[in-house]
Amino acid sequence: MxxxxxxxxxxxxxxxxxxxxxxxxxxxxxxxxxxxxxxxxxxxxxxxxxxxxxxxxxxxTVGETYFLRHLTQLETLVDEVLPSFLRQSSNIRVLCAGCSSGEEPYSVALLARERGRVDASRLRILGIDVNPRAIALARRACYSSWSLRAVPVALRDQWFKRTPEGFALRPQVRDQVIFEERNLLEDAPAFWAPGSFHAILCRNVVLYFPPEVTRRIIARMAQALVPGGFLFLGPSETLRGISEEFELLRRGDAFYYRRLPTSPTAMTSRPPPLLPPPPSVAALPRSTSTPPPVDGLEAVLRLLEAERYTEAWARLEALPQEEQPRALLLRAVLHLHAGRLEAAEHLGRQLTSAGATEAPAQYLLGLCLEQSGNEVGARSRYTAAVRADPTFALGYLRAGTLARRAGDLADARVGLRMALSLLPQEKPLYLSLFGGGFGRHGLMQVGLQELHACTEVP
Ligand SMILES: C[S@@+](CC[C@H](N)C(=O)[O-])C[C@H]1O[C@@H](n2cnc3c(N)ncnc32)[C@H](O)[C@@H]1O
Incomplete structure (x- = not known):
């Protein structure tokens, strides 16, 4: 069954x-x-x-998302991609396919206003998702500090209003995005009509699909883009073996695609429907799962890096219960991502007493405190983390960031400079566990922005 x-x-x-x-x-x-x-x-x-x-x-569905996720891609979109269409089109249309609870399309709206290269009145952003609850949350536009964890405080204070329920997005940004409940697999020729969008973001969505489904969804998107339109996928997703209708472009650590002018599906009629008429239950294939390539803790780490937390947890649970520190750390980090702060803290405390894991355990305890709103406590944990391991770049980065937020600018500068000098050698395990989807380069960017913000504050 x-x-x-x-x-x-x-x-x-x-x-x-x-x-x-x-x-x-x-x-x-x-x-x-x-x-x-x-x-x-x-x-x-x-x-x-x-x-x-x-x-x-x-x-x-897995709805992991947060504001300003994969920042360099978003910057590329608002600084280069969208302005490139300003001369040829009065309205610039962006689709966020698989937008979850709205952080991604709102990030586009917010960043576009910040950068000022595209007049907001000419930008139309549409978010679609198959999960009705996610769409309801997106329309509500009120977020936790965890959703805003990558947003610099100054930006947060400018665009969100603190309310008892969380951070409410200001109406001028909120009203710029519209949301629709829609299944990407459903055939909807009018929605996917040729030339409907200038850019499509479909990030961290197709990684859950088998290649044949991805192939047809991407063909449909290629058709719906204007000639020369842009497609952004997540960092662990690729069009290799999926589509030849795009060229791959790169800016910093951001990869993205441009539809080739002679794209084959653009010349033909619409691609075949993705959802066939419902078959009888008996006719269904018996098994369709694709086995993942790696086993054990490494596989869990890879899933964590790709921010596939639910799957990472399931995979970890399926492993023999391991007591080794790396397994316990992974477990604690996954508890944290699922909002199980008490369980994460419990493991973190256990790990601080084992010498080798003291630094990452202190860091984890800092993240738990930060998530529960205690930035002072979090900062002292990050300081303890770098005391335990003076080469721990991420520890300096968070300690420096919190110092800046607290107005201790001299401390902040020291911490952030240490972070920037140590990040190129940061341990891959720490980047996987705590990088939060940012690669080494992305974290350097975050550090630079923070340092820059220290010099801007009077
Ligand atoms: C991991 S989230 C990605 C959110 C956002 N794009 C980001 O990168 O932060 C994946 C989203 O894809 C949506 N999704 C999965 N299958 C879908 C489908 N068949 N049609 C539309 N959305 C789908 C899920 O509901 C989920 O909200």
Whole structure:
């Protein structure tokens, strides 16, 4: 039964569910089917199951996101890509496909205003996602400090209003983005009409899909872009083996794609539908999972680096329970990402007493305190981390950032300069565990911006 459920999920939502995670789906199937699994699967396969698919999308999709994620790509978009269309078009249209709770499209709106290269009145941003709950959150536009963790304080204070529920985005930015609930696999010729968008961001979405689904989604996007339009994927996603309709471009550590003028699908009619008419349950393939390439803790680390936290957790849980410090650190970091602060802190404390892990454990405890709003406590943990390991660049970076926020500019400058000089040699394990999706280069950029901000504050 579970294999049929998995096959239906892949067919409707595109999501590949690794065999190692099938066990986790069983309680979900039992809950939704309420004792009548056979009948439930038939209902899912029929065309009268829209509402149930929405409920499943809410439970199965991974919505990890935050403001200013993969910053260099966003800067490239607002500084170079969008201005390049200003002469030829009165309105510049951007699509964020798989926008989750809205941080990505709002980041585009916010950064465009900050940089001032594109007049906001000419910029139209649309966010789509299959998860109805994510779209509701996006429309609400009120965020936690964790969502804003990569946003410099000055920017945060300018564009968000602190409310008892969180940081509410100011209406002038909020109203610039519209949201729609939409499944990327559904055939919608009017939506994907040729020339609909100047740029499409589809970041950290297709990594959950099998190659044949990605291929057809990308073909549809190529068609929907204006000639010479741009496509941005996540850092662990590539068009290699997927599409030849784009050229790869690079700016700093940001990679992105431009549709070639003679793109084959642009000349033809629309690509074939992604969702075939619903098959009978019996006709579904038995197994469709693609085994991941690496095993063990390394695989968990790779998933963590790609910010696929839910999968990383499932993979870690499937491993024999290891007591070695690296496994415990990974577990603690994943607790933190899931908001289980107490569990993360508990492990962090345990690890501070083991000499070799004192520095990363102190850093982790700092992150826990920062997430619960205690920046003073967090700063002293980061200081303890660099005391335990004086080459710990990330420790200096956070300590320096918090010092700047507290107005201790001399301390901030020292910490940030140390961070910048040590980052080129930072341990790969620390970058994987704590890099938060930024590569070494991205972290250098963050450090430079922070240092710059120290000199700007009077
Ligand atoms: C990891 S989030 C990425 C969010 C954002 N693009 C970013 O990079 O920060 C992936 C999003 O893709 C959405 N998604 C997954 N399958 C989808 C589908 N078939 N159609 C539309 N959205 C989908 C999920 O609901 C989730 O919100």
């Amino acid at each position: 579970i294999d049929r459920f998995v096959a239906l999920v892949q067919q409707r939502l595109g999501l590949v569910i690794d065999k190692g995670q099938w066990g986790e789906l069983e309680p979900l199937l039992a809950e939704r089917a309420a004792g009548a699994v056979e009948r439930y699967l038939e209902r899912l396969a029929s065309s009268s199951s829209q509402e149930e698919w929405k409920a499943l999308a809410e439970r199965l």
